Amino acid sequence: MKILLTFFTFYLISDKLNVYKVSGFSGGRLMIKCEHPQYKTKPKYICKESDGCSERKSPGVQDEWMENGDVSLYDDTRAGVLMVFFRELKAADAGTYRCGVKESDYTERFIELQLSVKHDAKYPKRVTESVYLGEEVIITCQIPEKHKVHFCKEDDNHICQNISSSKVTEMSGSSERNEERVVTVSISNVSVRDAGVYWCGAETRDTDLTFISLNTQIQLNLISNAEFNNLLDSLDFTQHVNVPTHSRGHTLDLLITNSTSITNLSVHDLGVSDHKAITLELPTLFPISKPSRKICFRNLKNINPVTLTTDLCHLFAANPLSVTNSVDLYNSSLSSLLDRHAPVKSRNVTFTCSAPWYTKELRLQKRTGRVLERRFKDSGLAVHKLAGTSEGLQQVPR
Structure with a gap:
């Protein structure tokens, strides 16, 4: 009997799509977004070629941030994007990476990334800003010329998340040198939730790749008058003015109400004072x-x-009459x-x-106080003076 043995060898076919150069600053943060829109639900990975891509880092789960060593990964199945976030870039992170997707058991596609880590004494830059509740804070950062500014807030997992565009406004930037420009970012109507760590940097976008190099860390602290805020909360009051009303950028003019709804509140600089005018609309009832x-x-x-x-x-000069007639006449x-x-x-x-706070007890106390005051003015005795004080009035029987 002859036995025929057949051996099959399977190879993994890899298809390199593009090669991109990526850079960041040592000690800073780096976000890389590899786009595979046609393979939204396929498993994605990133690996370093210097070790033969033997250690492939992948989220393991989809649509959720997961930590894997020094990086955090997010597989966005809605957009088909693998996001890789270096929480603190180091010199050892430099090298060539593959950011790919596994099409099948035998084929995969990847983008080659050539990551360089720059060393600069001024980066990462760390600044601290303090602002009052309800006011506006202005932050400046430097980014390379012809790059889009990226501003994000660090969450509890130290991942920099995007901020609502209605909250942040990017102002015009100016060039200090040919290779850098200064960009100003403002956060309006600062609330308690806005306190924390922010990062500012440059965003570079290409066909299959977007990378964001974050080089400026901003610690935003709030200055709040806790005693005043606690008083408003205890009375169930609301302070409606949340923008600066003074020429120096402070909120000095307040509008406090209980349950009245305020609409179309705005602040206007009339140019006649260092304080601004406040206009608003509120519902009124006909008397x-x-x-x-x-x-x-x-x-x-x-x-x-x-x-x-x-x-x-x-009246009684007339002639006397009977008793009955006299009474009637009288x-x-x-x-x-x-x-x-x-x-x-x-x-x-x-x-x-009467006012709702003017109770029967207060009315009685007021009446009693007036009596005691008159008594002291007539007698001048110390005992009557003491009885007319607040301590004496508290002893008045109810």
């Missing part, structure tokens, strides 16, 4: 008509005693005299409700 009542009264204080006495004397005559000297007047009055 509700208050209940009114007609009252009648006599002004008894205006009665002339002499004239009244004379009229009273003439009542009618007195009423007639009263109408003559103090006629009845009428007036419509409006009644308003």
Whole structure:
């Protein structure tokens, strides 16, 4: 019997797409994005050619940041991008890398990266900025000429994440030398969540690759008046002005409300003061008509005693009458005299409700305090003076 043995040898076919030069500063941060849009869900990796790509670093999971040694990796299946983040670039990281995707068990495609690590005494640059809550902070950083500025915030895993474009504004940059330019970035309406570590650097974009070299670290600290903020919170108040209102960039003019909704609040520099004008819109209700009542009264204080006495004397000058007739005459005559000297007047009055904080207890304490004050003015005794103080009023029975 003859036995035929057949051996098959399988080779992994690798297809190099492009070669790119990537650079960063020692001690800085470096983000590399390898794009494979046609292989969104295929497993992706990065490896160093100096060790024969024997150690392939891959996230292991998709759509989630994972640490692998000194780098963090993220396999974005929505865009087909492998993001590689060097948390602290070192000289040993320099070399040639493959950033690839495995198409099948036998084929793969990769981008070759030639990473160089620069040594510069001024990079990475570390600065500290302090700002008040609600104000604006302006940060400057230097990046190579003709590069796009990249500004990001470091999260708890030391990965620099993008920031909302509505929060950050890139201002115009100016060239200091031919190879560098200064870029100004502002963060508006600073809140508690904005405190932390930021990085600024240059972004380079190509067909299959984007790399971001972060060379400036910014530590943003908040200056807050904790006592004032705690007071507002305890009263359930809200401070609405969150932009500088003074020419020196501070928020000195405040608008504090409880539950009133404020709309279209804006700050205007009228040029007539170092403080800016605040305009806003707030809902208002038409005043509700208050209940009114007609009252009648006599002004008894205006009665002339002499004239009244004379009229009273003439009242009983007539001949004596019976008791019944005398009583009727007495009542009618007195009423007639009263109408003559103090006629009845009428007036419509409006009644308003007391303030909600003005309770019965406060009204009683106020009345008692006035009585004690008058008593002290009449007697001048120390005991009456003590009774009229706040300590004495607290002992008033309720």
